Amino acid sequence: MRAQVLTPRWPSPALGRDKRANVLLPGGYDENGPGHPVLYLLHGYGGGRNTWLEHTGLLSAIEDSRLIVVLPESGRRWFVNDHAGLRYEDYLVQDLVPCVDERFHTLPDRAARAVGGFSMGGAAALFLGLRHRDLFGAVVSHAGAFEAPLRIGDPYTAHRLDPGFLMPTVESHERVWGPPGSGTRHRYDPYRLIAADSPLPPPSLYLDVGTGDYDRMVRMNREVRDALHRSGRQVDYHEREGGHDWEFVNRALPSSLEFVSRRLTGTTLIGV
Numbered sequence: 001m002r003a004q005v006l007t008p009r010w011p012s013p014a015l016g017r018d019k020r021a022n023v024l025l026p027g028g029y030d031e032n033g034p035g036h037p038v039l040y041l042l043h044g045y046g047g048g049r050n051t052w053l054e055h056t057g058l059l060s061a062i063e064d065s066r067l068i069v070v071l072p073e074s075g076r077r078w079f080v081n082d083h084a085g086l087r088y089e090d091y092l093v094q095d096l097v098p099c100v101d102e103r104f105h106t107l108p109d110r111a112a113r114a115v116g117g118f119s120m121g122g123a124a125a126l127f128l129g130l131r132h133r134d135l136f137g138a139v140v141s142h143a144g145a146f147e148a149p150l151r152i153g154d155p156y157t158a159h160r161l162d163p164g165f166l167m168p169t170v171e172s173h174e175r176v177w178g179p180p181g182s183g184t185r186h187r188y189d190p191y192r193l194i195a196a197d198s199p200l201p202p203p204s205l206y207l208d209v210g211t212g213d214y215d216r217m218v219r220m221n222r223e224v225r226d227a228l229h230r231s232g233r234q235v236d237y238h239e240r241e242g243g244h245d246w247e248f249v250n251r252a253l254p255s256s257l258e259f260v261s262r263r264l265t266g267t268t269l270i271g272v
Helices: 050-056 088-103 118-132 170-177 185-188 190-195 215-230 246-263
Strands: 003-007 007-014 017-020 022-023 038-042 068-071 113-118 138-142 205-210 236-240
Touching: 007 088, 007 185, 017 088, 038 118, 050 068, 050 190, 050 246, 068 088, 088 118, 088 246, 113 118, 118 138, 118 190, 118 205, 138 246, 170 185, 190 215, 205 215, 215 236, 236 246
Parallel strands: 038 068, 038 113, 113 138, 138 205, 205 236
Antiparallel strands: 003 022, 007 017, 022 068
């Protein structure tokens, strides 16, 4: 069987409406065999449920595997419970995960569930992985924008005229995070989450960033790596050639999928 894309619609009590998500079933999907591990992949700022399919070879990469991949969407609102009251974190962990486990033949256990993403999605994946250790056994982040909750003003002013530039303005940013000092910013402060005690083990962590990315993005990825090390957390960290774009992500995707394949119960990825 070839890998296929389904787009179910499920009710979301957290958001008060129905939401669609793309569900990628691998070529090795089997309703009667052992359950399948699942990777939730989050898009970058302004993306949607089709962004990973449009810009990467993700579908062909899982062709010869047992890995189910779920592609939800939040547009420009992150996957957090934001300052304006939109509950995208609750949507993902309370609504979407149970619906996927009910509809498809998954392994409904943290040891078989991962969350990952690019830029906005990469940062949100780390936040969710650390806040919901009971749900996610692994996190993968490509060029995660981890310090979004700490951002003040517009650190990207010099890039605003660049073709294809897409980073939130101050107004858009504070619509999600609130003003400096807000409770939302405190709740998702990456360094507070990294240092927090928990009776549950942390997820396995994979981070990478392009050497040609924005200086701020490279710096924050290094600082998150260092904070993880100081907290005694192991992290599979890489700096690779490339910028803050999907070309970089597509080249890095085989490595992050291989990381997931080693960490999640029952996953076999062939040819990645």
